[in-house]
Amino acid sequence: MKNLTLEHIAAACNGLYIGSKMSRLKCVTDITTDSRKVTYGCLFIPIKGTRADGHDYIGQVMEAGALSVLSEQDLGEVDFPYIRVRSSLQAVKDIAEYYLKQLAVPVIGITGSVGKTSTKETVAAVLSQKYNVLKTQGNFNNELGLPLTVFRLREEHEIAVLEMGISNFGEMSRLAKIARPHTGIITNIGYCHLEFLKDRDGVLKAKTEMFDYIREDGHVILNGDDDKLDAIREVRGTKLMKFGLDKKNDIYADQIESKGLKGMACVIHTPQGSFKTLIPIPGRHMVYNALAAACAGMVYGLSPDEIRTGIESLQPVSGRFHIIETEKYTIIDDCYNANPVSMKASLEALQDGTGRKVALLGDMAELGKEEEQLHAQIGVFAGELDLDAVYCAGPLCEHLARGIKQSNPRVEVLHFADRDSLMEKLPEILMNGDTVLVKASHSMQFEKIVERLSAETKK
Missing domain, CATH: 3.40.1390.10 (MurE/MurF, N-terminal domain)
Structure with a gap:
């Protein structure tokens, strides 16, 4: 080292x-x-x-x-x-900051309320077409995880793609001080960690602490369709790029078409030309991740063809809309975490499944004083979709279940006190051929449900 x-x-x-x-x-x-x-x-x-x-x-x-x-x-x-x-914990951060300075590797820092990991994976897939890239693995995105990721860097690496996760004010400043990103990407400003950040303005303030440490000759890449981020016009003299579905953005997408669980087709427009691509993970939100990656590709000198190849090479990771085929079910493993924005995106994508479309949902944590109302809103939203059944667990999901029943009595809804109670009933309530979405906050440990369902012989 x-x-x-x-x-x-x-x-x-x-x-x-x-x-x-x-x-x-x-x-x-x-x-x-x-x-x-x-x-x-x-x-x-x-x-x-x-x-x-x-x-x-x-x-x-x-x-x-x-x-x-x-x-x-x-x-x-x-x-x-x-x-x-x-x-020791402060020493870890100090050593990581020192080590990054020795390597002088360009750093891309990625944050946002939703989509940090999938955006990180997409950006890394794109940049890997031209560079030797090191990326954050798993959930190593906090004040201990980020330094440990930095320690994996070696002199042969040409770019580091670092995910930066926070839940309170001041944390992003400490992370950004270590990483000192050459490029900062913010995916969106949503309803996440409201227990500490209070509202979306608080989320914006906490996430944009990153700006204090962006290199002066660097770039800031923002979701221009997000009202909070679109209002940002200047960041310490850096070059600002915006992406989204609106044509006003520097890089945008149109002709969006769902290919079911095979992914999303779209046309991406860049200053250097347009190209059609198939993003191999379903969900409209994946188009935004691809657009952020296209921005990063442009910043680091990739051609449109290289960006397209990188997007199409993307592989899902466990717990992040990872599709598992068994002899009985198609499982959408999206259980790593959940908040209202990501929950809506996953439920929308579930509509593209075959057979019965079933959601196994758990409580969303750290939503603050509006947690009951936000769960009820997700229930109303789910009731408006083309779903067959929602089986949910946890005290807050009682409000979600009630919202579905009020919105659409046709949808079969069952509420369980906890995850284990739900798991006991799975053999009775699931049917062969179901497409099953599994999603909850990490504290609910819904990965145990995925493990149970995945124990069926895989195709």
């Missing part, structure tokens, strides 16, 4: 190096906070969690071949070098 000697690491995180003069000049080969992933020559950073304290594993990781560790504790007389710090 470039310039990551123990001496430089200690300076970067304001730590006290304790060890031999010879060892302080050695470079670490990797950095991890997981004692199970220690490799020879790495640096282990122990984090105090709710269930375990990484400091308890320091002896174990040194025996496994680690070069050094950070520690918030005085380790006494030991036969290995270590760096004493006040806070």
Whole structure:
């Protein structure tokens, strides 16, 4: 890892190096906070969690071949070098910020209320047509996950595509200080994390904290169909690009056509020409993700043909509208998280399924004082769609179920107190040939439902 000697690491995180003069000049080969992933020559950073304290594993990781560790504790007389710090979590962020500066890799930071992960995947797929791209894996998008993603960067990487997730004010500033994006993308401003951010204006304020750290010669890419983002006219002198379905945007799409669960066809118009493409994941929201990726492709010098190839190479990830075919069901695994905007998009896409169209839904978390009303609104919305059944679980989903019944008595609706109660009834309420959407906030752990249904023999 470039310039990551123990001496430089200690300076970067304001730590006290304790060890031999010879060892302080050695470079670490990797950095991890997981004692199970220690490799020879790495640096282990122990984090105090709710269930375990990484400091308890320091002896174990040194025996496994680690070069050094950070520690918030005085380790006494030991036969290995270590760096004493006040806070391991702050040290992780400080070291990541230092390391990114050593590599000078262009960074694309992606945030928004909905679609961060799918946009990140689409942007990475497009840019991979020309560059060696490192992207955020899984949900490593917070104040610990983003630094751990940065530590995966190596000198051969040419661009980093980093997802940046927040739930409160100040978090984006801390993330952006680490990443210092050359390009910032905001997908939309929706009803998400309202428990802390209060309303969409609060969401906008929190997300746009990123702007304070965008490079002066960088780009900002915004969803021009979002009223809050469309109102932004200037960002610290950077180049501003907007995308959407409205022709006023710099890059826009039309001739949109659903191909069922095979995806969405559309024509994308750019300043360098137009092209027809098939986005291989269903849902109208995927058109916006493709447009954001097209903007990024233009910024980094890709041709329209390269952008189209990248979009069409996109692969779904688990929990993010991942379609699983079994002998009994077509499962739409979209259970990683949920808020009102993403819930509506997924329910709309479910209409393209075959057989009975069934939604298995759970509570949406962190919606603040309007949580009951927002669940009821989703119920009314679902009732207006071409769906056959909605089976939902959780106390807030009682309002969702009531909204469906009021909107459309034709739709079969069942409400369960919790996820386990719903799971017990699945063999009775699902039928062979159903297309089944599974979606809820992460706290509901609806991935267990996906695992249960996926246990059927896959086609």
